[in-house]
Amino acid sequence: MSDNSANLTQKEKIALLPVDFENVLGEKISPQLSGWIENHPFLYSSFSRAERDSWLLKIVKTINDYNVIPAGEHRLSQWEMGWHENLSTLEKSKVVSALIPRYFGKYGAVRWKQDLIKPLSVDFEYNMLAVIEYWLFEKYLKDVPSIYEFGCGTSHNLLRTRQINKTASLHGCDWTSTAEKIISLLKEAGLEKNITGHLFDFFNPDNSFRLEPGSAVYTVAALEQAGQNFEKFITYLLSNKPKICIHIEPITELLDETNFLDYLSIEYFKKRNYLNGFLHFLRRLELGGRIKIHQAQRTYIGSLFVDGYSVVVWSPVGV
């Protein structure tokens, strides 16, 4: 087993097991997903009080740092640059691990059940998000004919959907042209054949770009970048009537602002101008009979700065 825990005693290492994920997700998970978790060790240890304090200090200092840049329309070139690094690695290696965004595992701490823990296993943070994805993709994407990820970045999530649905046409939509280039290269290199890239901007949705009938749509840590400007995108989705829409995003409404770590997460959302008012907006649409919300829950899983992987699943009414 490869991990960073050589100097710790067995007692100091703790492992997340399938049942731990069932507890935070509030549901039984499939035998396939349980098997996947067992094959991808989630070893971690607790922080001492001093270590925890130093991480908390880092979060607070970041929230108060004037140099931290909020999300918004001006960020396009930064995303192009970030994904270009993954594109270059993919060009050289032609292996899908080149697609993993570099922000995973950047810090030696992640959030689990409203606490900070110290990951020991390799790819711990990336794999925690993978568990949430597998859980939702198995539930909602198995039988759909086409799958669209909006704000797809390097398309590594879309390749995960392929493990769940062997035949769907896959569509990666992003405002960066580099995301499209990555998809072209994935096809050229024979890593995925049935995938198409599309330029798409949440701030200015192209209404001539139509979704295939019966399709599924999802976003992962992408609509967060739209701040309060998500309405045009939701209007776009409503006019296309997808079968199901899944979001794994930071959702303030689902956190507990009386809990200190949740409170810091909410403050960080504000600092970065992340998604704001999204669930309230969807709930108003549901009250008006326009949509049905199937699921809205936090996952108690997150990165150092945010509990950012809450889940909202909905469908337009009358599809």
Ligand SMILES: C[S@@+](CC[C@H](N)C(=O)[O-])C[C@H]1O[C@@H](n2cnc3c(N)ncnc32)[C@H](O)[C@@H]1O
């Ligand atoms: C944190 S990354 C997540 C990427 C991918 N969903 C993932 O999970 O790896 C945010 C993504 O949102 C995209 N994005 C940001 N603003 C956008 C906008 N206005 N329209 C479309 N995509 C946008 C970025 O280019 C980037 O790919």
